[in-house]
Amino acid sequence: MTQRTANAAAPTGGLPRQRRTYGIGELAKMFEVTPRTIRFYEQEGLLAPERRGQTRIYHEKDRVRLKLTLRGKRLGFSLAEIREVVMMYDAMPDGNARQLQRLLEILADKRANLERQLEDIRLMHKELDDVESRAREVLSGLGAEPPRH
Amino acid sequence: MTQRTANAAAPTGGLPRQRRTYGIGELAKMFEVTPRTIRFYEQEGLLAPERRGQTRIYHEKDRVRLKLTLRGKRLGFSLAEIREVVMMYDAMPDGNARQLQRLLEILADKRANLERQLEDIRLMHKELDDVESRAREVLSGLGAEPPRH
DNA sequence: GCCGAGGTTTACGTTAACGTAAAGTGCTTG
DNA sequence: CAAGCACTTTACGTTAACGTAAACCTCGGC
Secondary structure (H helix, E strand, C coil), X not given: CCCCCCCCCCCXXXXXXXXXXXXXXXXXXHHCCCXXXXXXXXXXXXXCCXXXXXXXXXXXXXXXXXXXXHHHHHCCCCHHHHHHHHHHHHHHHHCCHHHXXXXXXXXXXXXXXXXXXXXXXXXXXXXXXXXXXXXXXXXXXXXXXXXXX | CCCCCCCCCCCCCCCCCCXXXXXXXXXXXXXXXXXXXXXXXXXXXXXXXXXXXXXXXXXXXXHHHHHHHXXXXXXXXXXXXXXXXXXXXXXXXXXXXXXXXXXXXXXXXXXXXXXXXXXXHHHHHHHHHHHHHHHHHHHHHHHHCCCCC
């Protein structure tokens, strides 16, 4: 009764596009994770999908959340860290100055982390180059000097 | 007999510098990890320090190994992955073609990983920018519109 | 009415990467 | 020589992030 029938007119103005919703399995396949993972993220406070009866219904917002979460994970952030940012982001509109300051600190922190990772990636890239060229050298050496019978 | 006693003349030419060794605690502080971590890495086959009696003696090579290992970790690689590369690197000189091919595959894999991470970092950076500017907006809003009484 | 597909809860299991505590070794310093 | 410090081994504990299994709904289709 709340907004089930609210398909009439969205006050956002334009396109009624993006009105899609997703089932958990659907979302799971789309991001190559298991439903278990998605439920776990919810349990950890990273997602809060609508409930239709007992079943979870995911909207665009949830999908974006999941995407950001997985990206954070790939960058080595813990779920706790990710949650911290995400939750503060949601609490922003009515956030007090202290909270916002804290948020800015966290962001600076993450940023520093990213910087170091960039440097690490550059260095690692060079390492891989070195190893690869050495490997190719040895390989060509093998070509010239075939295995002993 | 292979190269154990080869302290006489290094064919590399120059400086006999860098002949330092390190204790485990020393190394630990220098990389801000605990001795336990270093022993663990050894147990996992990532390090193989010399032994003076019962005590571990680390040389430059070990120090570099540790540095690379920690860098890999910061980039989210598992110890198993790191070991795989490191061990193959060591086994290279007498490696057969199949092994070397496999090494190249792994390297390509890691490289792809790094590429994705680079993209992730760029995107995450943008996200952080957005969140930060939104936060600053709200903050300035708080200044103009002081808390009710 | 039954069945299979997908969804749900509950709860115990697992893996990686260490932490931590106990008990012993070895050197050197007052 | 006793004390202290750094190191050692052994072994159990811990945390994060899920995996896996069991047992239950529920809905569209035949």
